[in-house]
Amino acid sequence: MSSSATKDIIAIGGSAGSGAVLRTLVADLPADLPASIFVSTHIPAHSPGILPEFLAAKSRLPVTQAVDGQPIERGHIYIAAPDRHLLIMGETIQFGAGPRENMVRPSIDPMFRSAALSFGPRVVGLVLTGMLNDGAAGLHAIKSNGGTTVVQHPIDAEVDQMPLAALEAVEVDHVVSAADLGRLLTNLAASDAGPHRDQPSDDLRLEVEIAAGARLGSAELRKIASPTAITCPDCHGVLSEMRGSRPLRFRCQIGHAYTAETLAAHGGELDEAIRIAMRVMEERVTLVERMARDARDTGRPAVAELYEARALEYRRYAVTLREAALTSLHFGRSSRFQDV
Numbered sequence: 001m002s003s004s005a006t007k008d009i010i011a012i013g014g015s016a017g018s019g020a021v022l023r024t025l026v027a028d029l030p031a032d033l034p035a036s037i038f039v040s041t042h043i044p045a046h047s048p049g050i051l052p053e054f055l056a057a058k059s060r061l062p063v064t065q066a067v068d069g070q071p072i073e074r075g076h077i078y079i080a081a082p083d084r085h086l087l088i089m090g091e092t093i094q095f096g097a098g099p100r101e102n103m104v105r106p107s108i109d110p111m112f113r114s115a116a117l118s119f120g121p122r123v124v125g126l127v128l129t130g131m132l133n134d135g136a137a138g139l140h141a142i143k144s145n146g147g148t149t150v151v152q153h154p155i156d157a158e159v160d161q162m163p164l165a166a167l168e169a170v171e172v173d174h175v176v177s178a179a180d181l182g183r184l185l186t187n188l189a190a191s192d193a194g195p196h197r198d199q200p201s202d203d204l205r206l207e208v209e210i211a212a213g214a215r216l217g218s219a220e221l222r223k224i225a226s227p228t229a230i231t232c233p234d235c236h237g238v239l240s241e242m243r244g245s246r247p248l249r250f251r252c253q254i255g256h257a258y259t260a261e262t263l264a265a266h267g268g269e270l271d272e273a274i275r276i277a278m279r280v281m282e283e284r285v286t287l288v289e290r291m292a293r294d295a296r297d298t299g300r301p302a303v304a305e306l307y308e309a310r311a312l313e314y315r316r317y318a319v320t321l322r323e324a325a326l327t328s329l330h331f332g333r334s335s336r337f338q339d340v
Contacts, residue, residue, distance in 0.1 A: 005121075005122065005192065005193040005194075006034065006035075006122065006189065006190065006191065006192060006193055007035065007121075007122055007123070007124050007148060007188050007189055007191055007192075007193050008034060008035040008036060008074060008122055008189060008193075009035065009036055009038075009088065009115055009118075009119045009122050009123045009124065010035050010036065010037045010038070010123075010124045010126065010185055010188075010189065011037075011038045011040075011088070011111055011112055011115045011123060011124070011125050011126070011142070012025075012037065012038065012039045012040070012125075012126045012128065013039075013040050013041070013108030013111065013112065013125075013126070013127055013128065013130075013134065013135040013138070013162075014039075014041050014108075014127070014128030014129060014130055014162070015041060015042045015128075015129070015130025015131055015132075015134065015159070015162060016042075016129060016130050016131050016158065016159045017128075017129040017130070017157065017158025017159050018041055018128040018129050018130060019041075019051065019054065020158075020178075021128050021129060021152065021157075021158075021178045021181070022039065022041075022051075022055055022128070023054065023055055023058050024178050024179065024181070024182070025178070025181045025182045025185070026055050026058055026059040026061065026063065026077065026182070027058040027059065027182065028181070028182020028183060028186070029059065029060065029061055029182050029185065029186060030060065030186060031060040031061060031075070032075065033061060033074075033075055033185075033186060033189055034074055034075070034189050034190060035074060035075075035124075035185075035189035036072050036073065036074055036075075036076055036078070037061070037076070037077040037078065037185075038066075038077075038078050038080075038086060038088060038093075038111060038115070039051070039055075039077065039078065039079050039080065040080040040085075040086045040106045040107070040108050040111045041080065041106075042104045042106075042107075042130070042134070043080070043082050043106070044082065045082055045083040045105070046082065046083075047082040049065050049079075049081065049082055051065075051079050052064055052065045052079045055077065055079070059077060061075055061076065061077050062075070062076050062077065063077040063079065064076070064077070064078065064079065065078075065079050065080075065081050066078040066079060066080060066081055066086055066093045066095075067081075067093065068084075068093065068094060068095040069092055069093065069094065070092065070093050071091055071092050071093075072088070072091055072092060072093060078093060080106040080111070081095065081106070082106075083105055083106075084096060084097060084105065084106060085097075085098060085101075085105055085106050085107060085110040085111065085211045085212075086106050086110075086111045087110060087111060087114040087208065087211060087212055088111065088114045088115045088118055088119070089114060089118060089208075089212075090118050094114075094212060096110055096114075096211040096212045096213060097212075097213040098110070098210050098211040098212055098213045098214070098255055099210070099234070099254055099255035099256045099257070100234065100256060100257075101134070101211070101256070101257040101258075102132065102133075102134045102257065102258055102259060102262045103233075103234075103258070103262060104134065107134055107211075107257075108127070108134045108135035108138055109134055109135060109136075109137050109138035109257070110138070110207075110208065110211035111138065112125050112135065112137075112138025112139055112141055112142055113137075113138050113141045113204055113207055113208050113211070114208045114211070115142065115147070116138075116141040116142045116144070116145040116147055116200065116204065117141075117145070117200050117204055117205060117208050119147075120145045120146045120147065120193075120196055120200070121145070121146035121147055121148075121193040121194045121195070121196060122147070122193045123142050123145070123147035123148070124147065124148045124149075124150060124185065124188050124189075125138065125139045125142040125143075125147055125148070125149050125150065126150040126151070126152070126181070126185070127139055127150070127151045127152065127162055127163060127166040128152045128157070128162070128163070128178075129152055129157035129158045129159050129160070129162065129163065130157075130159055130161065130162035130163075131159050131161050131162065132161055132162065132165070132259070132261055132262050132265060133161065133162060133165030133166070133169075133247055133259050133261050133262070134162065134259075134262075135162055135165075135166060136162070136165040136166045136168070136169040136170070136246070136247050136259070137169065137245060137246065137247060137249055137259065139151075139166050139169065139170050139172075140169050140170050140245075140246045141204055143170050143171070143172075145200055145204070146193075146194065146195075146196065148173050148174075148188060149166075149170050149171075149172045149173050149174070150172065150173065150174045150175075150176065150181070150184065150185075150188075151163045151166045151167055151172045151174070151175050152175075152176070152177070152178060152181065153175050153176060153177050154167070156177040156178055157178075163175075165247060165259075165261065168247065169246040169247045170246070202223075203223075203224045203244075206220065206223070206224060207224075210251075210255045210257075216251075216253055216254065216255045217253055218253045221240055221251060221252075221253050222240075224242060224243060224251075225240030225241055225242045225243060225250070225251055226240055226241050226243060227239075227240045228240060228241050228250065230250060230263070232252035232254070232256050232258075233256075233258070233263070234252070234254075234256045235252060235254050235256060237252040237253055237254060238252065238253070239251065239252050239258070240252070240253075247259050247260065247261065248260040250263065281314055281317050284314050285311055285314045285315055288307050288310050288311040288314060289307070289308075289311045291307045292304045292305075292307035292308045292311060295307060
């Protein structure tokens with residue numbers, strides 16, 4: 001690949017509703033586009049991978065599913081493969097078998113970070129329609145390393161959560177409708193990338209290595225994050241809050257990563273766990289109270305007092321669980337109101 005300092009690395013991330021936007025976008029790109037395009041969307045692990053064929057029908061550029069280790073070529077569109085992060089490592093594509101981020105693999109954030117690490121100001125990052133906020137942290141990394149940031153206009157998006165999250169996390173360079181994305185990217189690809197920034201941070205390098213599959217561990221995690229009282233939904237280990245991150249993010253020592261919004265969206269799982277615990281505790285109260293009555297009826301007052309004390313302890317636990325349930329319900333309602 002040529003080393004000319006133009007904006008020749010275009011990384012695109014999307015989720016719900018992004019297929020139609022991508023088809024419109026690629027149809028507007030010229031056959032001689034002087035850039036490489038990388039696309040990562042949220043696809044199931046066992047997906048048949050039909051997006052390349054879907055886009056190729058409208059594209060003047062070749063569209064293929066990415067292959068691990070293949071060299072990058074200009075004028076080519078590479079689509080992320082199922083169950084692997086698409087990483088842009090120097091002049092080649094690398095598949096990342098690292099932990100899921102925001103509950104998905106491929107995830108948009110690792111692709112954006114890898115592009116920022118390898119190419120700095122040569123990168124154009126684009127966030128399309130989708131739910132929650134995957135892509136926002138990665139777009140922030142692109143911006144911080146001198147790249148150009150683009151977001152599909154939220155009003156134009158089928159699902160506006162990802163575009164809105166990106167706009168909250170980054171001072172975006174361009175916000176445009178789906179119909180104008182192809183023309184904008186064509187113009188950006190022919191423009192000067194500008195001067196290189198300082199060397200990428202060690203934090204960015206470490207997160208790219210995690211996505212690639214490097215072992216993390218608690219010692220390495222402490223370099224970039226601080227432990228919290230929150231547990232990982234995947235492995236139930238301790239989550240640590242990433243320092244200086246936009247948006248707010250967490251990682252466990254295995255490497256699973258979540259934005260705060262993604263964790264909040266899984267509040268239903270917490271509600272169900274609390275309900276189960278409440279039912280178990282209420283059953284224990286009923287059983288122990290019955291055992292206390294039986295002990296008194298059979299002339300064993302000391303045993304009855306023991307069971308009555310245990311029943312009182314269980315009732316206190318039950319009250320604590322009810323308070324937790326009310327807090328969770330209130331938090332869930334507040335989150336929904338904020339999303340409206």
